[in-house]
Amino acid sequence: MSEVASNEAEIRRWNDSAWAAAWPKRERLTTAVTDVLLGQLRLRSGDRVLDIGTGGGVAALAAARIVGDGTVVGADVSAPLVELAIRRGEEQSARNVSFVVADVQHETVPADPSMQRSVSSG
Numbered sequence: 099m100s101e102v103a104s105n106e107a108e109i110r111r112w113n114d115s116a117w118a119a120a121w122p123k124r125e126r127l128t129t130a131v132t133d134v135l136l137g138q139l140r141l142r143s144g145d146r147v148l149d150i151g152t153g154g155g156v157a158a159l160a161a162a163r164i165v166g167d168g169t170v171v172g173a174d175v176s177a178p179l180v181e182l183a184i185r186r187g188e189e190q191s192a193r194n195v196s197f198v199v200a201d202v203q204h205e206t207v208p209a210d211p212s213m214q215r216s217v218s219s220g
Contacts, residue, residue, distance in 0.1 A: 105201050109175045118178035125154055132157045136164065144168045150202050155183025155195070162187075162195035170195040173207050 111117055136157065141147065143166035149158040152172030162170040172195065174180050183197040200207050 105175065105203060109201065112174070112176035113178065115178065118176060118182075121154060121179055121182070125156060128153070129156050132160055136160055141165050141168075147171070148173065148202075148207060150174075152183055152197060153179050155180075155186050155197055158183065158195055158197070159186060159190060159192055162192050165194065168194060171207055172197040173200045173202050175199065175201050 139147075139161075141161060141164045143164075145165045145168040147158070147161045147165060147168070147170040149155075149161065149170060149172040152158045152174045153176070155172050158170050158172035172180075172183055174183070174197070177199050180197045180199045187195050187197065198207055
């Protein structure tokens, strides 16, 4: 199996519309630990954060509030979940966070958040 093929099943699963539609209910479980995890990171204003597997962007948006003039990039293999994260960011008028569809095991994520407001792969 090639390295790129290693994630094909997961990419298919996470881009399935039924699975993505079920995400907000499942997200309640993961969100319960967001504050604890972010607390362990000891983020400060000005920090740069990459949230791998960002899903609907809850942790990335919370990190963005903490880092203030820093930046946060949320990356996920799921286009529907990245679309959800982008919508949430827009609703919150989050200016220091962006989201990108990417398999970070095999793709580079640009460091400039202004380059990642789209839902296209990197």
